[in-house]
Structure formats: structure tokens, C-alpha cells
Amino acid sequence: MHTTSSHYYGNVNPTLLEVVNPSAQRIAEFGCGTGAFARAVRQRCTGVVHYVGIELMADELTKARDALDVALVRNLDQTPNWSNDPELTAALVPDSFDHVIFGDVLEHLYEPHRVLTQAVTCLRPGGSALVCIPNVQHWSVMAQLIRGHWPQQDAGLFDRTHIRWFALTDMRQLLQQAGLVVEKIIPRVFKPENGQTLLQALLPAAQLLGVDPQQFIQYSQPLQYVLVGRKPLGSKASAL
Template sequence: MQTTSSDYYGNVNPTLLGVVDPLAQRVAEFGCGAGALARAVRQRCNARVHYVGVELMADELAKAHEVLDVALVRNLDQTPNWSVDAELMAALPHGSFDHVIFGDVLEHLYHPDRVFQQAVACLRPGGSALVCIPNVQHWSVMAQLLRGHWPQQDAGLFDRTHIRWFALTDMVQLLQRAGLVVEQVVPRVFKPENGQALLQALQPAAHLLGVDPQQFMQRSLPLQYVLVGRRPAV
């Protein structure tokens, strides 16, 4: 997840912050960057929360130490079995966390299911995973493909470090494969007026494919989705 932008690791996603349980006592964030979300959780939710941060980039994680109780540098894509990593298992014991958080991380992984499912094992019964994932069905992706082009950018939907791509159905299935019950799906929509004309023009094509045109419109406006998936209590 390398980039030249200092904001890449330092921004807070307010929608993701908004689904954090203010009573959460134990939180693990994967891809915590410079600790922006951890800092916001302490300031706005629970100053005494036990917060574990796992991050690939050591220089960014160094900026987060003051807001993390445990900070681990790991490339989880290259850790197929977490149980062989004693330090990781000590920091993330199974069945003990109220939240595990992935904010715009899973699309950067070669093995998102494997990483996510091992993280979900850290949740207590009734705990929840909070996930933000870019929406590949966004109208701007369609616009670029119609032009025969896939841009390479430093951030956003066309971030050059994205390895996997998800539409809403794929996101829901990712959580379900991990044994979670999807409780909330929150779309993050920005400047929808910019995509309205294109989407209206494409509605006949959606109908031709057997896709509900209204659903097509609704699912093509969000830039990202935030999902909450709960581990069953029993």
C-alpha cells in the first residue's frame, strides 16, 4: 500500500467511525496506518479502549504508537497461518475482541478471504467486523471502461496498489463466508449528480441484462460501502 501521499495513512473515515460501538473495550484494526482512526475512537468513543493496530508500513505505524496499546508490523498476506506467529497470537487471542476493523484494506490483499477469516476468529461471540471497501460498480469505473481505459492513480478507486475488486454482492459474500451476519450496509456517496446522466443512459442496458434498473442506479452511485458483520452470539 505504498504511496507518496502523507494523507493516505492519516485520514479518518467518518462513516467507519460512526459504526464503532462507543462501549467497545477491545478493538483490532488491520491496516491502521498512522493511527488516525484509533485516535478518533479514543477521542469520541472510549478513551480507555484496548486498541491493537496491525500495519504493513513500519514508518507509518511508528506515528501511531501513542494511540495504540499494541502495534505490530506485519504483511498478513504472507502469513498463511497466524497460529505459527506467537507474537501475533498473543496480541490477538481468539474470541476476545469487540471489533475487528478493515478500512480500505482488503482490496490490497492477494488473499482477502484468508486474512479476513483469521481476523474474524479474534471476535468474541456477538462481536462485529467493520469493513470499508471501494465499489467497483461505481459509475466512474463504467465511464472509464466505456472510454477503453483503466487509470493508474495514487489513491481512490483506481489506486495502482489495488489487487482485488468488489461490488456490493461480493462484499456481502466475503462477510458471509467468514460466518458473519451482515447487519448494516452503509453506502458512501459523493457528488451523485456527476454520474446521473451516464447511469440513466445505461438503464436500458441494465434492463436488457435482467438487472433491476432502480437497483442498478442505487448500487452505481456509492464510491465505497461500509459493512457491519456480527459474529453469532451462540
């Protein structure tokens, strides 16, 4: 069985943290790990926060309980209809949360659209989904494909537990199809000098395919994107 170090579950994504509304009062985090992000959110927020954490790994969730008001162990791929789960429906009251958060989680799910759509029902009108998703258009993916090899790693773009892959257009569509208005897209670029030689060499291929060369380079540098999707004010859900 594949195991991952607890450091994987204890990271805090500073870009994701920055888009948390400091006045948020009700937050649900999917894939909360050991609670590191929940603790950081509580420090950021100015008032009392009701925090629901949902996590696949029971051992990791045990370490998070001090940071959570409600802690549930769930495999969301095995819970297709949340309305059939009394604990989930009690914890995730429709139209009541300021944020639902997915930090590097959706790519691990067989049905990310179904999960995100159900999570959106929990948002109050005007509330927002905060998501971070790896970018499959990153230059390092192209480099590996040219070499004819797909690495199997413990974390990052080549995490062996990834099931779905997204470029930026796919990420936008995922949020929009879940009923959200994409309000903010923040690229996370690390060591932008890396990969430049490869990208310049691939510019003729981009032009051959009718892709704007500068857009190609721009979209191939982020390792991840953080997106903020707002639930329209007129949108309400009566049930999960």
C-alpha cells in the first residue's frame, strides 16, 4: 500500500490562505489532513470560526481534531450522494458556509465535478469555493512526455495518487459547471527561470497548433493555480 509522509498532510499553502476571507464564520475543508491549514485560518480570521474538516485518512484526522469543530472521515468517491449520509448532511448544512476549501484534493477524486457540485450546495449565496489544483500544462510535464516517461512520486505534479489532470481551461470549466462564477485565478510559479530553454524550443510547435506563443509560455510556468469561485447571490440549494 502506498504511504505518504505526514508532512504531506501538514502543509499550509500561503496562496490559498490569502484568499480566505478574514471575516469568514463557517468553513468546510475537504482533505484537511492534520489540521495545519485550519489552524492557520483560525489565526487569520478575526472572529469565531465554525470549522468542518473532512479527511480520507483517519490517522491524520486524529491529529487535526483540536483545530476542528466537526471532524469526519470520508472517502468522497465512495459517497456519491451526500444526502444519504446523515452525518455529512448534519455537518454540511446547505446555504450556510462562507467557504468550502479544496487544497490539492480534486485531482485525487474519480468524480471531482460531482464532489464540488455537492460542496457548492453548502455555500451561502455569495460564499466561495477556494481550490488549488496542479497544472498539467507545466513545462516539466512536457519534458517528461518528450522523454517518454511518467514518474511516480510521493507528491507534486507526478503524485502517484492523482486520478484526474487539469490545465487552466479545465479548472475554469470545473468550477463553472459546479455553478460558480470564477472571480480570481492566481498562478503559483516556482523558479520561473527553470524550463525557459525548453519552452522557447517548443514555441514553433505552439505556433503550428495556432496557440499564441506568449500565452503558451505564460500557461506553462505555473505549477499550480489557486481559484476562487463565487456562488451567485440568487442561487440557493434546499438540500444536499
